[in-house]
Amino acid sequence: DADVTQTPRNRITKTGKRIMLECSQTKGHDRMYWYRQDPGLGLRLIYYSFDVKDINKGEISDGYSVSRQAQAKFSLSLESAIPNQTALYFCATSDSSSGGTDTQYFGPGTRLTVL
Amino acid sequence: AQKITQTQPGMFVQEKEAVTLDCTYDTSDPSYGLFWYKQPSSGEMIFLIYQGSYDQQNATEGRYSLNFQKARKSANLVISASQLGDSAMYFCAMSSSGGSNYKLTFGKGTLLTVNP
Numbered sequence: 001d002a003d004v005t006q007t008p009r010n011r012i013t014k015t016g017k018r019i020m021l022e023c024s025q026t027k028g029h030d031r032m033y034w035y036r037q038d039p040g041l042g043l044r045l046i047y048y049s050f051d052v053k054d055i056n057k058g059e060i061s062d063g064y065s066v067s068r069q070a071q072a073k074f075s076l077s078l079e080s081a082i083p084n085q086t087a088l089y090f091c092a093t094s095d096s097s098s099g100g101t102d103t104q105y106f107g108p109g110t111r112l113t114v115l
Numbered sequence: 116a117q118k119i120t121q122t123q124p125g126m127f128v129q130e131k132e133a134v135t136l137d138c139t140y141d142t143s144d145p146s147y148g149l150f151w152y153k154q155p156s157s158g159e160m161i162f163l164i165y166q167g168s169y170d171q172q173n174a175t176e177g178r179y180s181l182n183f184q185k186a187r188k189s190a191n192l193v194i195s196a197s198q199l200g201d202s203a204m205y206f207c208a209m210s211s212s213g214g215s216n217y218k219l220t221f222g223k224g225t226l227l228t229v230n231p
Binding site for chain 2: 033040041042043044045048058088090092101102103104105106107108109111
């Protein structure tokens with residue numbers, strides 16, 4: 001079974017709709033992240049959370065919100081989706097006690113299309 | 116601000132040969148980490164290898180090695196004995212935040228094609 005899972009894997013929605021992307025992990029990591037990937041731009045950080053009570057904005061948080069429901073669950077919401085939010089979205093986790101490397105491990109991604 | 120540069124949009128290599136994917140970085144933090152990830156056509160991001168800025172030796176993981184040249188601020192990935200399954204996009208990334216390495220900055224990637 002995958003250590004980091006994302007649901008849904010694919011989603012097509014319309015402009016103005018509210019969308020929630022969910023991420024769950026069984027790695028026992030305390031830190032979780034949301035990224036989006038656009039062609040030619042690499043990955044960009046949307047939000048990150050160091051623990052359940054700690055939520056931080058990344059470089060492109062406008063138009064997004066997050067919720068850390070438990071240590072293992074981190075959800076990303078698009079309150080009113082717009083076409084330029086069409087992208088591949090990744091959740092990632094890391095372990096702050098990993099001796100300094102803090103390697104991030106990624107989920108399989110959610111491909112979101114906003115029409 | 117941190118920056119990662121991957122100057123090779125695409126690379127080709129023959130099966131069983133070695134290939135080097137270039138990565139240069141820029142940071143003012145004395146403590147940082149360098150990572151390589153592989154993204155096959157199926158889309159997932161797979162962690163390959165890590166190098167810490169204070170590590171004295173180059174990192175190795177199986178067929179992957181990282182050629183770390185600190186003075187030149189380069190962290191090239193070397194894949195030995197390429198296999199058809201190595202065909203994928205490869206991303207170099209750097210973490211630095213003044214001691215609490217968490218924020219990853221990614222390059223734009225290099226598309227590697229392994230020819231039979």
